[in-house]
Amino acid sequence: xxxxxxxxxxxxxxxxxxxxxxxxxxxxxxxxxxxxxxxxxxxxxxxxxxxxxxxxxxxxxxxxxxxxxxxxxxxxxxxxxxxxxxxxxxxxxxxxxxxxxxxxxxxxxxxxxxxxxxxxxxxxxxxxxxxxxxxxxxxxxxxxxxxxxxxxxxxxxxxxxxxxxxxxxxxxxxxxxxxxxxxxxxxxxxxxxxxxxxxxxxxxxxxxxxxxxxxxxxxxxxxxxxxxxxxxxxxxxxxxxxxxxxxxxxxxxxxxxxxxxxxxxxxxxxxxxxxxxxxxxxxxxxxxxxxxxxxxxxxxxxxxxxxxxxxxxxxxxxxxxxxxxxxxxxxxxxxxxxxxxxxxxxxxxxxxxxxxxxxxxxxxxxxxxxxx
Numbered sequence: 001x002x003x004x005x006x007x008x009x010x011x012x013x014x015x016x017x018x019x020x021x022x023x024x025x026x027x028x029x030x031x032x033x034x035x036x037x038x039x040x041x042x043x044x045x046x047x048x049x050x051x052x053x054x055x056x057x058x059x060x061x062x063x064x065x066x067x068x069x070x071x072x073x074x075x076x077x078x079x080x081x082x083x084x085x086x087x088x089x090x091x092x093x094x095x096x097x098x099x100x101x102x103x104x105x106x107x108x109x110x111x112x113x114x115x116x117x118x119x120x121x122x123x124x125x126x127x128x129x130x131x132x133x134x135x136x137x138x139x140x141x142x143x144x145x146x147x148x149x150x151x152x153x154x155x156x157x158x159x160x161x162x163x164x165x166x167x168x169x170x171x172x173x174x175x176x177x178x179x180x181x182x183x184x185x186x187x188x189x190x191x192x193x194x195x196x197x198x199x200x201x202x203x204x205x206x207x208x209x210x211x212x213x214x215x216x217x218x219x220x221x222x223x224x225x226x227x228x229x230x231x232x233x234x235x236x237x238x239x240x241x242x243x244x245x246x247x248x249x250x251x252x253x254x255x256x257x258x259x260x261x262x263x264x265x266x267x268x269x270x271x272x273x274x275x276x277x278x279x280x281x282x283x284x285x286x287x288x289x290x291x292x293x294x295x296x297x298x299x300x301x302x303x304x305x306x307x308x309x310x311x312x313x314x315x316x317x318x319x320x321x322x323x324x325x326x327x328x329x330x331x332x333x334x335x336x337x338x339x340x341x342x343x344x345x346x347x348x349x350x351x352x353x354x355x356x357x358x359x360x361x362x363x364x365x366x367x368x369x370x371x372x
Contacts, residue, residue, distance in 0.1 A: 002034040002084055003363055006101040007091035008062075008069040010051050011043030016117050016285070017091045022051060023176050027356035029056075033363070036085075038078060040071045040097060070096045078104050087363045088112040089151075093119035094135050102143035111366040113171070114144075115151040118282030120161035123205060136164070144168070148366035151359065153283035154304030160282075171362040175283050176352040178261070181292035184269045186339060194225040194333055197271035197295075199264060199286050202233035202240070205279045207300075210322055212240050214275075215249040217326035225252065225329070230267055232258040268293035273329050277320050278303055291315065292346035294339040296332040298325060305349075313338075314345035 005025065010018045021037060028035040037054075040062035044052060052059055060077045064070040074097050082088075088105040090098045093116045105112040118124060125132060136144070149169040152158040158170045198208050208229060214220055215227055229240050244253035259267065268274065274290035275298045281287070284303035291297055297315035299306050309315045316338075318328035332338055 003087045004085045005037045005089045007039050008095040008097045009042040010039045013043050023352040027352035086367045090114045099139050106146040111148040113149050120164045121282050123280035156304040157282035173358040176350045177289045177292045184293045186294045194272045196227045196273050197267050198229045200231045207277045210277045211275050212243050213322035214325040216247045217323050219330040220326045227253045230256040230259045273332050288350045291342040294343040296338045298328040312345050314342045
């Protein structure tokens with residue numbers, strides 16, 4: 001089995017898809033799947049050299065607006081040697097590389113799959129929706145009609161994608177986390193006030209403001225809990241420290257700014273509760289990481305992995321309001337078995353070996369041309 005992965009970027013600064021490539025491709029190789037990557041130089045930095053020097057990665061030069069990722073030599077690079085591949089796996093949605101990859105694969109008779117990485121969630125799709133509908137109609141209509149399937153990281157993502165791809169076969173592929181998280185030792189009990197951690201970009205949809213306001217609610221105010229916020233801001237929300245001072249909990253909030261992977265692991269190992277009340281997460285990698293680290297987790301129903309994890313009593317789900325979040329945090333703190341259930345769930349679900357097996361199953365079905 002030979003599979004060509006096409007992605008606009010493998011720069012870590014572009015987030016999700018780049019990390020999927022780093023985790024999934026080696027796991028596919030381990031299973032005997034010959035997986036290669038075709039990408040562009042969009043956003044590449046010295047920290048991305050770990051990937052671009054790999055002999056299974058080809059990089060072409062991009063030009064023009066980064067939102068489109070136009071690459072003048074992409075089509076020739078895509079066509080070169082395409083006949084060697086059994087399946088094409090396209091990452092992302094509505095980029096020049098993705099659209100061209102589907103068009104070229106379709107015309108060559110090579111089965112192709114798309115992994116939207118949350119781009120078809122209603123929250124994202126409804127942003128600049130007129131431009132997206134025009135692209136779909138003008139550039140991608142035939143491409144999407146010819147899809148062998150779409151790969152989704154959660155049932156929530158698959159359900160919301162039906163608005164755009166109602167007739168496309170859906171495949172599930174869980175995302176995964178750093179294996180080092182499973183080895184974190186949490187047997188040492190902490191003393192002092194409860195330590196709550198938020199890890200992620202400070203953007204409007206993540207609703208870190210609700211976590212700050214939860215500190216002022218009666219259940220947490222009585223405990224004097226401390227909140228540590230790690231992540232860079234996109235400038236669209238009020239500074240969490242300013243909000244904390246406004247509502248009288250300024251001495252309970254510490255902003256750490258962006259953190260590297262080592263500091264991220266430290267925070268997950270030290271926290272009593274991890275909280276992410278996001279309004280939209282097709283999967284929820286930060287939630288999966290916290291569970292793998294054996295942390296207590298409070299999140300919202302809008303996080304892709306929340307529902308199945310909640311069914312296994314592996315995390316607490318709160319409404320998107322401060323009082324509900326505060327009560328869920330207290331409930332999590334009082335549940336002594338929650339960390340063990342969280343890690344056990346993560347060990348069953350969030351490993352790249354599992355993702356690779358799920359991806360290979362999708363490839364086999366696509367290659368065989370099986371219909372649902």
